[in-house]
Amino acid sequence: MELIFEKSVTGRRGVRLPAGDVSPAPPLPAALVRDGAPDLPQVSELDVVRHFTTLSRRNFSVDTHFYPLGSCTMKYNAKALEEAAKLFAPYHPMVPLLPHGASFSQGSLGLVHGLGEALAEITGMDEVTCQPLAGAHGEMTGIMLIAAYHEAQGNRKKYVVVPDSSHGTNPASAAMVGYEIITVPTAPYGDMDLEKYRAVMTDEVAAVMMTCPNTLGLFNPHIREICDIAHDHDALMYYDGANLNAILGKVRPGDVGFDVIHVNLHKTFGTPHGGGGPGSGPVGVKKLLASYLPGPRVVKNSDGDYSVIPHSHESIGRTAGFFGNFGVMAKAFAYITMLGQEGLIQVSEQAVLNANYIMARLKDVYDLPYDQTCMHECVFSAARQARNGVHAIDIAKFLIDRGFHPPTVYFPLIVKEAIMIEPTETESKETLDAFIEAMRDAADLAEKDPAAFAELPRTMPITRPDETRAAREQNVCYFGC
Amino acid sequence: MELIFEKSVTGRRGVRLPAGDVSPAPPLPAALVRDGAPDLPQVSELDVVRHFTTLSRRNFSVDTHFYPLGSCTMKYNAKALEEAAKLFAPYHPMVPLLPHGASFSQGSLGLVHGLGEALAEITGMDEVTCQPLAGAHGEMTGIMLIAAYHEAQGNRKKYVVVPDSSHGTNPASAAMVGYEIITVPTAPYGDMDLEKYRAVMTDEVAAVMMTCPNTLGLFNPHIREICDIAHDHDALMYYDGANLNAILGKVRPGDVGFDVIHVNLHKTFGTPHGGGGPGSGPVGVKKLLASYLPGPRVVKNSDGDYSVIPHSHESIGRTAGFFGNFGVMAKAFAYITMLGQEGLIQVSEQAVLNANYIMARLKDVYDLPYDQTCMHECVFSAARQARNGVHAIDIAKFLIDRGFHPPTVYFPLIVKEAIMIEPTETESKETLDAFIEAMRDAADLAEKDPAAFAELPRTMPITRPDETRAAREQNVCYFGC
Amino acid sequence: MSGADYCPNSPEEVRRMLDAVGAADIDDLFRPVSPALRAKSFNLPPGMSEFEMLHRFQTLAGRNAQGLVHFVGGGFHDHLIPAVVDHLASRPEFYTAYTPYQPECSQGTLQALFEYQTAICRLTGTEVANASLYDGGTALAEAALMALRITGRSRLVVDGAVNPFHREILATYLANLDVELVEIAPKAGMEDDVRLRAALDDATAAVIVQNPDFFGTLSDLSGLAAEAHGVGALLVASAYPISLGIVRSPGSMGADIVVGDGQSLGNPLSFGGPSFGFIAGRREHIRNLPGRIIGETVDRNGTRGFVLTLQAREQHIKRHKATSNICSNQSLCALRGLIFLSALGSEGMAELARLNRDKAEYAKAVLGAVPGVEVLNSGFTFNEFTVCLPKTAEEAVVALLRKGVAAGVPLGPYYPDMEKCMVVTVTEKRTRAEIDTFARQLEGALWN
Amino acid sequence: MSGADYCPNSPEEVRRMLDAVGAADIDDLFRPVSPALRAKSFNLPPGMSEFEMLHRFQTLAGRNAQGLVHFVGGGFHDHLIPAVVDHLASRPEFYTAYTPYQPECSQGTLQALFEYQTAICRLTGTEVANASLYDGGTALAEAALMALRITGRSRLVVDGAVNPFHREILATYLANLDVELVEIAPKAGMEDDVRLRAALDDATAAVIVQNPDFFGTLSDLSGLAAEAHGVGALLVASAYPISLGIVRSPGSMGADIVVGDGQSLGNPLSFGGPSFGFIAGRREHIRNLPGRIIGETVDRNGTRGFVLTLQAREQHIKRHKATSNICSNQSLCALRGLIFLSALGSEGMAELARLNRDKAEYAKAVLGAVPGVEVLNSGFTFNEFTVCLPKTAEEAVVALLRKGVAAGVPLGPYYPDMEKCMVVTVTEKRTRAEIDTFARQLEGALWN
Known part of the structure; x- marks a missing residue:
């Protein structure tokens, strides 16, 4: 998708400012004055609206997707x-x-x-x-x-x-x-x-x-x-x-x-x-x-x-x-x-219940390095799947195509192929069940067709990006900086 | 996509109401009282948010797409x-x-x-x-x-x-x-x-x-x-x-x-x-x-x-x-x-310019039944394309896949295969050019592969719906009404 | 600098476009308009930025009285609106979308309106609903026209206890048609359908009532419905949706067409609009329903989808033979209604209705205890009731307005013999303290 | 009823989930927490609905003085915010999204932040920028740490004319590190870098300045930059972004690291936060930039995409060897900044800056004409300047606050010998009438 800078057209104006009600000040001296207006996008208000509205639609978010993101407590943000x-x-x-x-x-x-x-x-x-x-x-x-x-x-x-x-x-x-x-x-x-x-x-x-x-x-x-x-x-x-x-x-x-x-x-x-x-x-x-x-x-x-x-x-x-x-x-x-006193207690209780429910429903298909009652999150390992060449990151990408933000992967560092899941208290059993099903399908696919993961995700604006190239080229500012 | 009613779970609550500060009134007599609470969705606030946010994303809108919609003046709605x-x-x-x-x-x-x-x-x-x-x-x-x-x-x-x-x-x-x-x-x-x-x-x-x-x-x-x-x-x-x-x-x-x-x-x-x-x-x-x-x-x-x-x-x-x-x-x-006096005059001038620009750029590939300087909109006919079996509605669906809301089609009734285009003044030349290109591509495809149109649109949540079935079954209320 | 114009093209681009068109300048494009036809005047102030405009609007809004405590209804009600309603209805994909004529790129609006129709049917106890009309009053008029179409008759009986504004709209809509409109003087404050039953005859297309009525009284409409059906007439009932959280639905009482104003369902007062009108009824009458209707279907892959259906009834197809001339309806307001109903849910709506009634009953008791004040309603009420005072309601209302309380709607202008009475509305937003203050101030206004 | 808890599961569902877990009840799940470790108290009020909460918050906000006319800065400025900024930044896909660690489902945030980095570079005249820091003050501290890392030196020279709050943050950040922090007393109101040049030596990692400085004075930093570079030190400059619509960028004057607070770019005052800090500089120093950086790349199909890059500098990879501990930054505020800059564009930003300066010059003239009031700045200023009064600024400010005018920031608390002076800020929001009133009231406060 084009950058807002690439949509710029010389002379186009966006939001208008109020008229001045005082006389213009004498100009600044050359040593202090900018050499022309700053080189920002020259776009219409509609350009701005379409650009950022469209950009926003290229994101997952709590309001659109479940984020079972370990250690990050991505709960519902009340309006x-x-x-x-x-x-x-x-x-x-x-x-x-x-x-x-x-x-x-x-x-x-x-x-x-x-x-x-x-x-x-x-x-x-x-x-x-x-x-x-x-x-x-x-x-x-x-x-x-x-x-x-x-x-x-x-x-x-x-x-x-x-x-x-x-x-x-x-x-x-x-x-x-x-x-x-x-x-x-x-x-x-x-x-x-x-x-x-x-x-x-x-x-x-x-x-x-x-x-x-x-x-x-x-x-x-x-x-x-x-x-x-x-x-x-x-x-x-x-x-x-x-x-x-x-x-x-x-x-x-x-x-x-x-x-x-x-x-x-x-x-x-x-x-x-x-x-x-x-x-x-x-x-x-x-x-x-x-x-x-x-x-x-x-x-x-x-x-x-x-x-x-x-x-x-x-x-x-x-x-x-x-x-x-x-x-x-x-x-x-x-x-x-x-929430008050009772509401906050509900929070921890339901958060812990949700995490234990996911743990109970997935531990037969993913390794659970520490098999105990967990609190608000649980950490699996994709070690079993990795033996087929399917790593935690591959499962993460599979989940994206299923409409779930991936769990935290490769953290904590002490668990190999860690998959860290924190559902939070604001997610319903139905959402957890759908996520569990997707996780089980991933495990299943890892058995049956491990090579399939390499192509994922397919449903996003981009598939897996070349992070090495990004780090090497360090292109962090659009042409012209 | 599931209906909000299909997401209902008995006992689930959404938004909470203020506590009462007066005593409860004595109940209404049986003849006036409802037989139980109304059968509405029982969903959480997050369910509501996800449902309607996701629904909204299944729409085109001015903020996301150009609407060259004849006789409807779909201009930018300033925030x-x-x-x-x-x-x-x-x-x-x-x-x-x-x-x-x-x-x-x-x-x-x-x-x-x-x-x-x-x-x-x-x-x-x-x-x-x-x-x-x-x-x-x-x-x-x-x-x-x-x-x-x-x-x-x-x-x-x-x-x-x-x-x-x-x-x-x-x-x-x-x-x-x-x-x-x-x-x-x-x-x-x-x-x-x-x-x-x-x-x-x-x-x-x-x-x-x-x-x-x-x-x-x-x-x-x-x-x-x-x-x-x-x-x-x-x-x-x-x-x-x-x-x-x-x-x-x-x-x-x-x-x-x-x-x-x-x-x-x-x-x-x-x-x-x-x-x-x-x-x-x-x-x-x-x-x-x-x-x-x-x-x-x-x-x-x-x-x-x-x-x-x-x-x-x-x-x-x-x-x-x-x-x-x-x-x-x-x-x-x-x-x-x-806008004031000057701004409103700009509106009509630019609206008319935009319409004439589109007319000028498309009249070699679409029939233009009334070839005159137009005002804010112009009406083409897909009669030429229809000879290949590609009708105005097919061109409309082609445009959807290209990210444009279709023009008004089959109106006015006096033009066969009418395609009625009103760009409005708030759209830029770049947007018009992109639309013109898509319209020309449609005309091109109508020459080269008319059969391809039957499958369109492909990129939407649904492809062409069965309108006859809808009219016959008259299913206008979810099961239970 | 001048105001906003939202015209994006730079002078350079305008030049290039003119070249493509083959025009020398913009004026060239207006050649078809001869000088004799040009505007004689266009005398508007210069434009301004959004900031200046908003500043001016703030000043304007500030000229309204701030913080009035509302005990007035009149068809619009001061209800709570959950934050989710504003947030979701503010999605530009909803509010800047066009009418969903192109179903593939409008499934969001279409599905939402299908859900809205379902919610309205369930709330009102009916089988089919359309995708909204303009407001409660015009919905009542459309219902009357619908009843005329269905029955092929030309006589309508309307209860004088129906909102006077709505009766006025009805009369306006019917003025040029060959219809006899019989208005029955109400027995204010009483549940009594004898007068209405007596007015029915076998030329009657429909009897039109409101429940709760304008005085606040709730009625069991079943008897009237049976009697109407007995002579081949329909029962048209206007309902207040919030009441339906606890009140028996008009559909279940036998109403054939149910209408109402949806403002109370998540739409702000906004000085009277936009809100929406709903209309719902029996499946057998679906082809006589005015306005847009959304239907479920499948696409060619069998995927469920929603479309505007039965469009052959509509003006853009049927022209002068359409069921109604309505084109734009109040989609976004109906969406707000659906979000409101979804966010509250079954129990929430029941609880909301109870809160309204509880507060109104409290207010009834407290106001009724003010010396000289009499509660008129002998029957049950929901959140509105009528009080009669020892002086004209006008005097009391004027006195209380000056103290920041909009006390009620005086009945004098609408029922000349009731100038000492007014209708008081008490929604869930009114606190016990506000009600107590109101009573104290009313006592002061009456006796000081 | 009790408050909201946003926990969706019904009692029945909780039961089924407990069964699946094999727990008898919720308490069972908290078995790992022995009774001895349980909370000794949890004494909070009962919950309430959103409506009651909002009512309470309205009351709370109402306890602030309403409608103060702001001539105060101190690092936050009362600027206009176009409606598009709120509308677009309120998209939940932006504000409820997580940190974009998963690039495929975060291209919206990533591209926006890449664009933000670009806008910051262009505005400040630099080559690389990060994706935001907390605020202007912490950005200044991070810039100092960055300079220490780059140069391997341990001495910092900071101009006393830098915002005192920012200097305080800098001192706090450095307190436990082995760094010599030299603060140079300012010549208030003058463009004069002699003192700073004199303090430079070849142990100096950086000289840290602000432009316009706390007193409002603009300086040409080129000479200082050359001198700093001559001894192998860096120039760190804090800038006020609105000024950069017309003022020569710090980068083009030779600054190596440019920082500032982004509040003025589309973020409301909001009692001090959230805003964002920006940091930008030379490409060669990119690996020493703290915080997140977005880079452009391609996916396996060659499609352009954006990712968090150079993450090996960050705490989640490098732990205690990271360039900074920063994890959450101020993404959404930076996004607001980008939308603001895009909505105004090149000409809009230039015009906005001119409006600010024009109004400030007018205020300077009008206030300077009040008997006994002296404008301190001998150099050029942008939209802030310092006036000295015949009595303490504290007295004047107190008197004007009572009249609804926040007149300026008295300098006494920060510069003990300047207690008769205050810094006055005049943004584009201040009208000529407000400025005239201010002058009149100041005259009244000084002479009555």
Whole structure:
């Protein structure tokens, strides 16, 4: 399909601007002035509408397709959330930062504060900042808080410990804060190897980053012991909230010994993924870390009004422009408001039921490396199919033609030919059954005609692209840049 | 694709309602109470979203495809119009009808009045009612006005005269008002046969209904004479506004002798067609008919405020619930406001240029029964192709596979194998060129492989449906009705 | 700069197109229009950008009273609209699509309208429905014409308790036809079909009623239906779709043609439109149904598909012999209705209807307790009822409007002997607090 | 009834699924979680319907001041957004899609982001851009880290005239790394790079500037770029995209890395987010670009397609050795930016920039004419400038806020010696009348 730049026709105009109501300013001097108008598409409004409408139809999306995407919690994004966020579109974030400006932004500030309070209760933490703009940003913020804590305590710390099943963002975020990474392998029972964990834990460890349930969908029964061991070494426990959907109302990371958590509002709290963002990664902490939180902070006064206070002198400073991805936060707060206590408990219960149902219905045809009751996701292996030359990626492409977004494949890294499935609570039994049927058909085809997979997918605008060529040619900007 | 009813699962719930804040009323007696909840789909909100999103993708639309649809003016529907109409969503139409209620609805009433004034100026009429809810509704209203006029004058009238090239709604609307229809054939030069017209005109003719340019896209140079002849017989001239897009700012039906006009806001004034509606069909009249207009009427007081007055005792009464399809009217008024005088003139000029361009580029491969400068549309015949067994409908289906909505085919009835093309002013030369290429390819294929057309279209959710079976089985309601 | 015109071609392209056409300039193309026929005036303001237009429209909308609390109906009702309705009906593939004459590239609209027909049939207890008419009032008029066609008779009996606007439309539609329209004065507030039964005779094509009627009263129509059928007449019933969540359907009471306004099903008030009219009835009468009808069929591969069917009844084929002149209907509004009904579902619609009735009964009690206020309805009601006051309803309504409450529709203009009465509507959107405030303010208006 | 939960399965279906799993009940599935690990509290309010939630949110939004006239920036700007931006970005196929890891079913997002990268390169005068970062401030920090990686050096020079929030983010990002961050006090309001040039040395990885700077002043960066390149350092420039409609691009002035906040390109203020950060630079540095990058390629049939490329730099492959930890970016906001730039086009962006500057120059003249008010900028400005008052800016801003005007950003909190000054922003949305009113009110606040 043509690029919008390829549709450009010299002299064509799109949206018109208001007429000026002041005299034109004298021109800028040559050294500051652009050499002609920027070279953007010259297209009509209808061109723009057709182009992007047509482009959109070349995507899968939650509203059109089921995304059984492990570790990504692609649940239904309620339309009412969009309406909720729009209500706050016109408010400028500088207003409450002006002198006495908070009184002009009580609604927005109340939302920031209310969301923080709700997340603190949900996660079992004492304080929350909503400033981080995505999960990884939250992770980095969390590790910075830990670093600030250790520095204030005079602790000399050098390492962050992660299990080998962890999300790649965990070690990457710790590295951004200057830590070295120690990776602990997974034991045959599917959790981090407890003995090896003990072995690496020294007083030089700043933090242990975990998610629980882990990326195999398994809840670690030793989680409190792991926390205790860390605390014995003055290391803090970091909870990666990517899998929080599994335990809403059942387990609170704060209760079992975690000190810091980030929450992905765009996973657990039903805000849309936007084709890769925006997300929102609020961070919750125990009291001992509260004074390090980034600013500006929104606090509730004794009279019920909200104020903005600059960060404390101990704070790590500022991690983003204003109060976070407010529009995303508004949607998450709307979600929490609608579901309430009972609704959120329903979420984890039905999410776990859906995952176990898929696991039960597929484990005869796909290898299940860790055959236990899973939480919100389950991880199969296509090892059996790979023996016929049909790999996880081939099954993924088969599913596309059947109208399903593929599960996460090749992650977690510790499972060969991993196929990681998280159905979420918003999908019905009928949808799961259709997906199960497709997965079983794939297994069947892998037995009967493994060569057929090479041609898939057939029903999409393109079939498998040449990724090597893309990386080699690095054509990342249309001709003319 | 499954029906939403087929996706129903007993006990499944979609959107939740607010909690009650009053006690439940005692039940209705058995004779008044429904035997159980109505048998509607029991589906989740996500089911609803996926179902209708997927359904929508089984449509062509202006935002995705070019519609060169004769006599239907499928122009681009500016997105800003939608925003304009939404601003009036919360206002109740009963409010200005309450005692002293008009002062609580000045904005809405101002819009109704302002649109009427603009349409009067555009059409050259004296007064406008926006109450009719679609073009045909406007036609009926217009003929009723004429009937009321004749009755008041004591004229005995029986007939309405229409050219054979007229839209089917013209005779149908006249028949709704109790008139008999006289049809005048088209002369070889493409306009209504003037001599035959003269011949049928008697004092029993109530009205002559015409569109100009007519459905061949030709402007009738004798139009004033036709009006004069009618007036000589005390017949009134009705202008079918379907083709108004051709003459905006160039010709005003009121100036050339028409007494009544309906305007299709969803054609000329850029409001969307909605898959078949809602439209809006305001009717403009000369002074002699003003007192017969339906009520309630919105009038501007000397102080600049707006009042609602009931219809006069002479009025035909009421043709619809309130003030018309207000949301559609708001969009049309927004359109007129944005385009202004110069923009509307551009519209007719560019629409006529686009139509003539297509005519010039296709007339070597398709028969052009009336080879003259056309206005906003041109009518070809596939007679040449039909000799090879390729009919207008086959060419239509070929175009679908090429990503174009087919032109209007088999209309006007006076052209054999008619292919009626109205590109509108909002389509670019590039789009027209692509369409021309597809039309030429169709002509080419009709020469080389006429049999190939039988299989088309191939790229749609269904290929040609069995319309006879539909009419025979009359399955118009899913099992269970 | 000037306004938008949405004409994409650059001056250079226009030049090339003129060349292809063989015209010197644009004026050349308008040669067929002689100077004598040119517009004498075209005096419109200059154009503007969408931003300026929207600013102007915001100012205009701001001239309406904001935040009125609605206890008025009159045919349009202030109901909740789930967010999914707006989101889905805003798909441009729906709202910028054309009439589905080309079925292969219109299956989305066609299937949706088939589902709509099914939903309407199930809600109203009928066998066939069309794909929508303009609004409730015109649907009533079309139903009357349909009854005339079916029976071949020319007398219609209409209950005076039918919405007066709809009766007015009916009269307008019939004015030029050779039809006798008999309007029966209502017994306001009572369930009583004696007057209507008495008016029936064997020249009667149909008796036309509304349930709940304009005063809010619900009736069992079965007796009237039987009596009408006894003389070979049809029963045409206008229904309020939200009520059908709990109220017995007109079809099951014996109505032959059921019509109504679909605004309450997911369409905003929008100052009176667009909404849609529905019409539904018996399978045997399908060829007399006006407007578009969608039918199921298969394509040449046997795949299920949907088409406009029975088009031979329609104006574009049958011209002056069509069942109706209707061409554009209210597809998108009907789609909104279908989405609304799907999103709420069986239980949701029942619950919504109960909420309406519960609140209305509460309001009836609270308003009825205001000194001097009398609830007129002796029969059962749904979410509307009539109260009579110690002074004219007009005075009360004016006083309450100034306090931000649209209290009800005064009956005086429509029933001259009822100028002290008004119809109060209470939808699920009205809170107990709003109802209490209304009662307090009404008491204030009556006694201060 | 209780709130929404969006869990579709009926009790009967849950039963059948439990049977398939072999569990007695839902609790059975939570057996792996021992009682000792269970939540000690989960004290949240009961749920509610979307209607009640939206009502509550409307009330909440209503607690913000309505209709403030914005002359404040601070990194976010009150610009017009064409209706097409909302309409197109509201396509659920865009906003409910996942990250385009599966290219075959994500060509819509991928192509759009490729186009976005192209638009950013052309606007900023660079060769490569990524598919977005979080916001302008974090993009600046990522650019600094990128410069450290490219040069292998550990010293950064940052102009004190860079947005103070962005400098704070930069400091936060660098706090735990072995980097020397040198901040150069600005000469507010002047185009003067002497201080910055003087701070450069051959240990410097980059000099970081903003253009127009926080005080509104535009600079020709070419000299500074040459000087930086002379010592092997890079020039990192933060730019305000709307200005680039008329202002010479940072790339053409010699900047090696260009960053900025994309809010002004079609993203609403939304109380500070979401917006997007852009980062762009030289082709030779592509492997050091953080975040996702879209590349063009072909599929096995030779059809053009787009994919996430150079993923080996990213955290999900490279883990702790990644160029950045960024995973989710701000795709949808970047898409809005692209639609905005496409809808306005070349001429539209130039015209928009001119409108901004024209209005700002008018405001400069009008405010400068208020007795006691001095415009600080000696150099050229775009749509922001700094005025100094006879009293503290805080006093003036407080007084004007009460009149509905957000007059500007007082500089005291960020530059302690400038407490009488404030930065005023004038976008195309401000009318001449609003500017005149502002001046009048400022005069009132200063002298009454």
